[in-house]
Amino acid sequence: MGQQQSKDELLYQQVKYSNIEGIKTLRREGAGLEWIDKEGKTPLIVACLNPQSSDVAKTLIELGANVNAYRPGRTGGLPCTMRLKKVLKILSSYFFHMEQMHYNVVRAIESHICLFSGWLREFNGPGFLEMLVPQLVSRKIWVAVLPTGSRNPRMPYKLELAMYSSLQDAQPRTIIALWKVNLEELKFHRSDPTVMIVDNSTKTRFKLAPENERDKQQLQWFL
Known part of the structure; x- marks a missing residue:
């Protein structure tokens, strides 16, 4: 199990580096998508918090990341969908930059929220x-x-x-x-x-x- 956790954490680090190919490779090797850091952030939440990482967030969702991931905080925490919404508002008026986003990702987000x-x-x-x-x-x-x-x-x-x-x-x-x-x-x-x-x-x-x-x-x- 230690080796699996190590892969999960390594995938998390690749998200911070915005290394999409590294993320895909680790996922193919069995790495999980829900590793949580000390602040309660999953890889998808980390991608959502960075307005420059919309492609990384898109990749994680396509790979099966949980868009309802929960991050504890002073206000009781926010589901990742709310973090997504904040980032997407920056990029466009609606869920990411739609012209560059595949329809099946849009449908996947819709199905959750x-x-x-x-x-x-x-x-x-x-x-x-x-x-x-x-x-x-x-x-x-x-x-x-x-x-x-x-x-x-x-x-x-x-x-x-x-x-x-x-x-x-x-x-x-x-x-x-x-x-x-x-x-x-x-x-x-x-x-x-x-x-x-x-x-x-x-x-x-x-x-x-x-x-x-x-x-x-x-x-x-x-x-």
């Missing part, structure tokens, strides 16, 4: 056509509801809605601050239920429906 993710349909045509030929005025989009900022219970809980044109996109087409929206026209009585989201900051309206018609349960989960 999102409150909802899945396919919905977005309507983008004249209202009268929705009743006649809804398939012609709607398109499938991938959406994720994500927490933003600290989860301090004394602070308001804020969520963002990220909307993607496809599952293979790393860059969201639209990000909506859900604490700035109104929900209108919750039409659950229809055979094809819909909800209207009105962004108060931009006065933009988004009309969404379940991926499959009549699937009211999916829309309820989303709401």
Whole structure:
């Protein structure tokens, strides 16, 4: 076990040096990704604390690092996802520099921290056509509801809605601050239920429906 621990610590050191190839080599040799230093930092937390190490953090996540790793501290500690969020805010408005990030890494992060993710349909045509030929005025989009900022219970809980044109996109087409929206026209009585989201900051309206018609349960989960 001592040899295994030594490899784990060596991988941790390679993270501090931003040596991606060294990290991959040690991982192939069986090194773990969750070695903890005296301050309670895992390799991924170390990468997250360095704004210049986004590629290292990306590599660690792809290799299977725990994005919910916990670091003790004066405030009771923060999960690594909050550290990620802080770093990602520096690099862009949303999870790392998306243009340089592979979509499967985005989906991996989403799967750990999102409150909802899945396919919905977005309507983008004249209202009268929705009743006649809804398939012609709607398109499938991938959406994720994500927490933003600290989860301090004394602070308001804020969520963002990220909307993607496809599952293979790393860059969201639209990000909506859900604490700035109104929900209108919750039409659950229809055979094809819909909800209207009105962004108060931009006065933009988004009309969404379940991926499959009549699937009211999916829309309820989303709401």
